[in-house]
Amino acid sequence: MKKIVMVFISALTLVAAMQASAAGDAAAGKAKAATCAGCHGANGVSANNLWPNLKGQKADYLVKQLKAFRDGQRQDPMMGGMAKSLTDADIANLAAYFSSL
Secondary structure, three states: OHHHHHHHHHHHHHHHHHHHHHOOOHHHHHHHHHHOHHHHOOOOOOOOOOOOOOOOOOHHHHHHHHHHHHOOOOOOHHHHHHHOOOOHHHHHHHHHHHHHO
């Protein structure tokens, strides 16, 4: 029983560490998000039905989608170009910002 508890605690610690390392800086993301506002709105709410709202999206979802655009796994002429220059840190920061709204 003691061994099971230790394994469980170790697993929880590992998950927490992974989440912490993936977490971005929302303040840095806000500064970087100025280029997103043209399509996705200044507060992450798009005025155009063709572009999704980013406000309140889950951070992990945003990270996955931005990396897919950047790496060419997801195709869109506008987003592919916008995401090409983003670093992993930029993506984490943007995700932290939009998910915090």
